[in-house]
Amino acid sequence: MSIVTRFAPSPTGYLHLGHAFSALTAWRRARAAGGRFLLRLEDIDPTRCRPEYAAAILEDLAFLGLDWDGPVRVQSEHLADYAAVLDSLRARGLLYPCFCSRADIQRRVIAAAPHGPDGGPVYPGTCRALSEAERAARADQPHALRLDMARALIEGLTFEEEAEGTIAADPARFGDVVLARKDTPTSYHLCVTHDDALQGVTLVTRGEDLKQATHPHRLLQALMGWPTPVYAHHRLLTDGSGRRLAKRDRATTLRALRAAGVSADELRDQLNALTDPPPALTDPPPALTDPPPE
Numbered sequence: 001m002s003i004v005t006r007f008a009p010s011p012t013g014y015l016h017l018g019h020a021f022s023a024l025t026a027w028r029r030a031r032a033a034g035g036r037f038l039l040r041l042e043d044i045d046p047t048r049c050r051p052e053y054a055a056a057i058l059e060d061l062a063f064l065g066l067d068w069d070g071p072v073r074v075q076s077e078h079l080a081d082y083a084a085v086l087d088s089l090r091a092r093g094l095l096y097p098c099f100c101s102r103a104d105i106q107r108r109v110i111a112a113a114p115h116g117p118d119g120g121p122v123y124p125g126t127c128r129a130l131s132e133a134e135r136a137a138r139a140d141q142p143h144a145l146r147l148d149m150a151r152a153l154i155e156g157l158t159f160e161e162e163a164e165g166t167i168a169a170d171p172a173r174f175g176d177v178v179l180a181r182k183d184t185p186t187s188y189h190l191c192v193t194h195d196d197a198l199q200g201v202t203l204v205t206r207g208e209d210l211k212q213a214t215h216p217h218r219l220l221q222a223l224m225g226w227p228t229p230v231y232a233h234h235r236l237l238t239d240g241s242g243r244r245l246a247k248r249d250r251a252t253t254l255r256a257l258r259a260a261g262v263s264a265d266e267l268r269d270q271l272n273a274l275t276d277p278p279p280a281l282t283d284p285p286p287a288l289t290d291p292p293p294e
């Protein structure tokens, strides 16, 4: 089977070195195996995503010398696809509306509560207990849609983490994950699993901050009859003080580096040195020191 990888950034800012590392990892895996490398824009958050960032992603990847196969999939153009998945889950009684605000949830979750795949508190299930009459009465109020984990759970699921082998999926630990947000009619978990399946992705390379999210993703794949890619979560790049690179670190954006005169070859060499050989996930993350000033 031919390998298909992807890079799936959210256009909420300019790409930094961490993104470039991630994109290059996926691109190299595909190109080394004669496979396909796809680019997908995960732009479902209308408040944070901007067209200028989307355009900059394409430009920055081209600057790095990365080419992608086929058209770019832009998630906001496919909301009907995600709605169809929600319809299927709703018809099976696996979704329920949740009217809680973030503040409601924080208030109800005791300090020691476990954390979900995004590091946030696990939802305590408040709205799961609402009666049909209560739901009907509040149908016009803004609400999210959550997966009823207790009903949806399938025991015995596993996924392959390339550097570790078979991992037992434990989606229940993350509670009733959101599949449609209050502010947008879908969610990261739903879109990413749907699109990886639709696009025939066989190897998901992404930062280890998203590793825990694979647990609920595996359940969605099983519920929807989607194939499961192999996962290869990679380390996150940090700055000189060990802090993870983020969009706020303007000095490490590809644009800033480019403006400071760093060539694509230099950048690729620096990043390739980090990917080759692939690091063990238990290694401490390498520090990228002294980025050129903006």
Ligand code: GLU
Pocket: 008, 009, 010, 042, 192, 205, 206, 207, 210
């Ligand atoms: N869109 C996600 C992000 O920018 C990445 C999704 C994924 O690779 O699964 O963090």
